[in-house]
Amino acid sequence: MAETKREIERKYESDDSGLPDLTGAGGVAAVLDKGLVELDATYYDTADERLTAASLTLRRRTGGSDAGWHLKFPVAPGVRDEIRAPLSDTVPEEIAALVRSRVRNAELIPLVRLRSARDVRHLVDTEGALLAEASLDTVTAERLTGKRRAAQWTEIEVELADGRDPAVLDRLDERLRKAGLRPAAAPSKLARALELTAGRRRGARTAPPRPVTAGDHVLAYLRAQRDALVELDPAVRRGLPDAVHRMRVATRRARSTLRTFGTVLDRTVTDPVGAELKWLAGELGVDRDHEVLADRLKNALDALPPALATGPAAERLTAWAGTRQGGAHAHLTGVLDSRRHLTLLDTLDALLADPPLRVAAGKKPAKPLGKAVRKDRRKLRAALEHALELPPGQDRDLALHEARKKAKRTRYAAEAATPALGTPARDLTRAMKSLTTLLGDHQDSVMARRTLRELAAVAHAAGESAFPYGVLYGREEARAAALEAELPGRWKKIRNGASG
Missing domain, CATH: 2.40.320.10 (Hypothetical Protein Pfu-838710-001)
Known part of the structure; x- marks a missing residue:
């Protein structure tokens, strides 16, 4: 060993x-x-x-x-x-x-x-x-x-x-x-x-050339995500803290870059790569989402007064939390060892070595990158404002989750464009990070309530008290309502204050 x-x-x-x-x-x-x-x-x-x-x-x-x-x-x-x-x-x-x-x-x-x-x-x-x-x-x-x-x-x-x-x-x-x-x-x-022993002095490693064109900037950002996928692989295998999350974020950033900057990189070539990145993010995400949700519910149960935490709720929650842990790491290392994953890394290398550049790639970066960021931001605006028009309930929850995805895509687009666009893109990145955090908390509450309903049903069938699950459900429902009430003001501030 x-x-x-x-x-x-x-x-x-x-x-x-x-x-x-x-x-x-x-x-x-x-x-x-x-x-x-x-x-x-x-x-x-x-x-x-x-x-x-x-x-x-x-x-x-x-x-x-x-x-x-x-x-x-x-x-x-x-x-x-x-x-x-x-x-x-x-x-x-x-x-x-x-x-x-x-x-x-x-x-x-x-x-x-x-x-x-x-x-x-x-x-x-x-x-x-x-x-x-x-x-x-x-x-x-x-x-x-x-x-x-x-x-x-x-x-x-x-x-x-x-x-x-x-x-x-x-x-x-x-x-x-x-x-x-x-x-x-x-x-x-x-x-x-x-x-x-080289027979000649090994030259110092040279820094990559400074990005000049729109294509340079997009490829530099994409290259950074490819490098992260490679560098984080051993950390994921070793089970180091946050490694899975960081690798998953790198896959999302890479995929978002390929989708957002279609005027720079030909999507007829990059879309199949994006599909493979989506697959990898999904494989990385299943157990990660389960782990995050388990931590949320455990912390919420621990915070309940003893008089409200009746029955074996803690034991049942612990058992539920451990349902995927046994084989999760083995599955993940199997994914990283798979021919599909290694081929994806080879494909990213080839894409960066011989990128499918379109006409806009050779232009100065401000106009094509700014246009792409604004397009993503408009899609976010439409999705979020549609969600806020819906009454509270499942349809709004689904719409807010879609808005969250678009907020992430806007954030990654702004990140990629920051070296070229400067402060406006940097401000938009910060605003999108704040918005995705809020929307992520809301989505976590949606998933928590779904799980609490399932746990309550199982507990009731076993003759146990379902009361603690109901208390936690009510608190999650109140938390989600508070987040939804906060959203219009948060979005108005972002819309009026962030450039792009």
């Missing part, structure tokens, strides 16, 4: 390759010599180095206390999450799955071999507890593809012990810099090895 470790470290290089005495720095009471460790690591990537381009490292390492497969994800400068799996001859499936969104049909091949002689020091406090580990690494790198070049260097690593305050590294950094050390130029040993 794979396990995760948060790695917080700093790397240094110096001309004399020495490790200075760190006693007294950062609360270090003593420096303990732990001897020399021989490490042998083979780094894997695709032939076109897709993992390296994303600052991911995948290695098989022997020697030391953590021999095995290691996959590292960047979290922040100097901070990485290391996923570890036991040693085996081939890449373990739990590791391979985490890079599938990038690797897809490509083969993972040995890219570089690094052999390190690591001279280890433990930095401990007055009680002998570990603060950090400092090591002097003498590294030999060998390129395993193309012309097999080799390189050698020495570097110093200081890694924070688990649970320690990162400020320890700041204080050690002061001592190390005074001793003549400087932060390593390369972010990792692999990056340095690739540079030194």
